[in-house]
Amino acid sequence: MSVAYQAVGWNAFKKRHDLVLVAAILAFIAIFVGVGLAIQPTFTVEILLMRAFAVAAITLLHIILAIGPLARLNDRWLPLLYNRRHLGVAMFLLAFIHSALAILTYHVGSALNPIVSIFTSDAGARMSAFPFQTFGFGALMILFVMAATSHDFWLANLTAPVWKTLHMLVYVAYIMLVIHVAFGVLQSETSPVYASLMGLGILGIMGLHLRTGWGQVGLETEAPICEDDDDFVDVCALADLEENLPFGASVGGERVAVIRYEGNKVSCISGVCQHQNGPLAEGQFKHGCLTCPWHGYQYKPHDGTSPEPFTEKIPTFNLKIVDGRVLVKNKPNPAGTPVEPAICPC
């Protein structure tokens, strides 16, 4: 939403959030190494540090993957969603330190290039020689690309759909990390604690995503085509529209937000925020604008543009009210096209 480039748009909340994050990571690593030395004195500090950074990274990855569905189930999680990219960069750094420690411990010192050694040291036909480090390296590369493009600069330049698609690679990275952990440390670590935690983590993330996705299926049901005019679809009854409360529907395969405001005006704009495809129909109507619940981007309902000095704009939809029904045209207008609001006789 900024009009000038800033490294990070710091505010008091973000500073506090990051301070707590760093303190929690440092405390976790200190406790992990301390407890590890106490209960497994045969382990070296290097090995325990390597594991501490790995466990911290994969725990943080599970937290990151849980924030999205949690924020859709309960608004209390939204502040974490606003700062999720900070968590992502922190997770990449933890994974990077883990990989650096692994390379220093296992791959430096031989005649072979340490990076080449990652790909060749596991080569073999037996399961104990499964190339788990290759999967870890691949996941790290994906996490690097995601961390490097996590800034709004890249979001604006790549456009939200490309950026989102790129960041969906986190799911590929997740599967690669499951393979890295399952065929790596879990081959020699026979304690059931690690395997159980990994299994619970997978079940938890899967359950949260499916619970959220299933709950939203109804919202994606296509509104029926109007009998009298097949260019329009019947979105809802006028009585369904509460003032200043957006109504979400699916029109021509696209999410839209219908809003009644200023008493009797009714408009329809895209239900997809230009910033990160956030759900505008779940936002609030504030200061004459529909406000995205994710990061506060705002759009005027009659033309889909953001208030000055911001330049974002989203498509608008022609709309009419016939016999108490709200009919929306099935083709969007170009982003930022003004549309005269329909006047409801309420």
Add this chain to the structure above:
Amino acid sequence: MQHYHRNRHRMFWLVLGPLALLLLAAALISRPKWPTMDTLPGAPAKPVPSPPR
């Protein structure tokens, strides 16, 4: 126009979750039997218990 895919992509987990669990289970089942100290070559022989008198 941007497409809304936030909910549809959550259903990826119908495939991702079981796949991840399957991989985890496969890895645990195929875990090799690592040699222990007493099975290594050169390990001291176990003391033979003396016969009961």
